Amino acid sequence: MFRKKTQGPAVDDKEAPVDSISPAAPVDAPRVRRTYTLDDFELLATLGTGTFGRVRLVQLKGVGSFHALKILKKSEILRLQQLHHIKCEVEILSKIQHPFIVNYLGHFQDERRLYLVLEYVQGGELFSYLRRQGRFPDHVACYYASQLVTAMAYLHAQHIIYRDLKPENLLITSEGSLKITDFGFAKIVEDKTWTLCGTPEYLAPEIIQSKGHGKSVDWWALGVLIYEMLAGYPPFYDENPFGIYQKILDGKVDFPKHIDSKAKDLIKKLLSQDRTKRLGTFLTGLNSVLIEETYAFSCILSGCLRGGSEDVKKHKYFAKVDWDAVLACSETPPYLPPVGGPGDHTHFDEYPDSPIDDSVVLYGEDRAAFDVFDQF
Known part of the structure; x- marks a missing residue:
């Protein structure tokens, strides 16, 4: 069963600074x-x-x-x-x-x-593998999540918002690594965009509320994905898309008992309703145009200036991850699809x-x- 995507009318975007520095090839290579x-x-x-x-x-x-x-x-x-x-x-x-x-x-x-x-x-979709397994052990979810963190960091450094992160759009190579596919909702945006698009279960609250959104919606989606990998189902679900939207806006996340405290903390910080406090959000101060000036000012007052993907990498959930090994694809994969x-x-x-x-x-x-x- 495939989840349905949501698409709304596009609105022109504004200019803004780059999110973070990528270790991978530049966008114009x-x-x-x-x-x-x-x-x-x-x-x-x-x-x-x-x-x-x-x-x-x-x-x-x-x-x-x-x-x-x-x-x-x-x-x-x-x-x-x-x-x-x-x-x-x-x-x-x-x-x-x-x-x-x-x-x-x-x-x-x-x-x-x-x-x-x-x-x-x-190797097929991560979606199919996850459904066969029911849910992933923590080390498997961490392996895949670490690869996605490096990919999102790279895209954001190129002003690209992906906007459709979900298991159906992740393919497994014969070597066991992930490949992100389907860039139909991706967009080069240096500030914010107002397009309503994505898959309902993975939409950040600011997309639903048409407040304008930036790169932080991808970190929200990563939080949903990590939850789904560990639990076997997404944190916000309803038979009706509008029911899903309401649960997302309510912001209540119930965790199964088997999910450990480090994973819970990471997911909670990625699923912050306040995007100025969401892990992965990149803010530079009053000159930031990632968010409205009032948001930037309140963020400075609360001391929550953030450093984009580096903050995600430094979270204790990824404490044992060798990020150089991740980029080099030299880690031992948890699953090799028989080919x-x-x-x-x-x-x-x-x-x-x-x-x-x-x-x-x-x-x-x-x-x-x-x-x-x-x-x-």
Whole structure:
């Protein structure tokens, strides 16, 4: 069962300073890609489906390498008014590179569809693994959480808010590490944005209240994810999305007895209703434009100036983590997905095949709207 995403109208964002310094490659690091066409690939199994497309396992002809091909119907993108979000996704993926983020290899288009060529991550979703296990032991949750902390630190240093952290968007490599995928809600924002988007169980209160939000919403989502990994279910749940929103705004979190005190403390600090006190929030003082001036002033008075991802890393829950080893992917993984070969896709659900040409041909202004992708 997949949780539904929420999407609202976008509003222009303001300028603001960078969150924190990243040890990984800079956002504008040059990356060499080749130009592809659909004829370059042999289409294999469907790995997943979405609102306006699907992801196919493909093999590059003449080379033999396997990749994930994200196939998006242009007519559906326009109908659902998602062109801006897809543009942001391509722009962001084309500029970033990190060991815990899926590698982007290029894109191409034809008169019906837009195609994104991505790294194929064979181990399937963390969501599936978590559901099979029920819940994770503390050391397993800490292993995955530490990788996500480094990835979020990197993204935030590049002014990027991810905004859709959840087990369904985390893939497990054949070596046992995580890869973040699906940047459909990611956005380059140097201050705040007002878009209502994400998955209900993972939304920070400021998103629900349309107060404008920044990078701290990703730290909130990390708190929800750590809770779900340890408990086997999210901290805020209801059959109705509005019931979920109300529980998030109420802010009451009940912890199962087996979750230890260090994990509880971390989760509580990540799930702070007051974003000026939320662990991971980066504040620099009265000149900060991450939050309103009144928030910045009250924050200074209360002595809660914070240092972004470094504060998260220094929490006692991560006391035994070697952060250099995390980035180097040299830690022993808790789980290695059994893989039968480079093209094995047994860790993904089976989907019925869909004709590649079942979308509408675009003309005129609609067709020209996709010229924007030629700049990447």
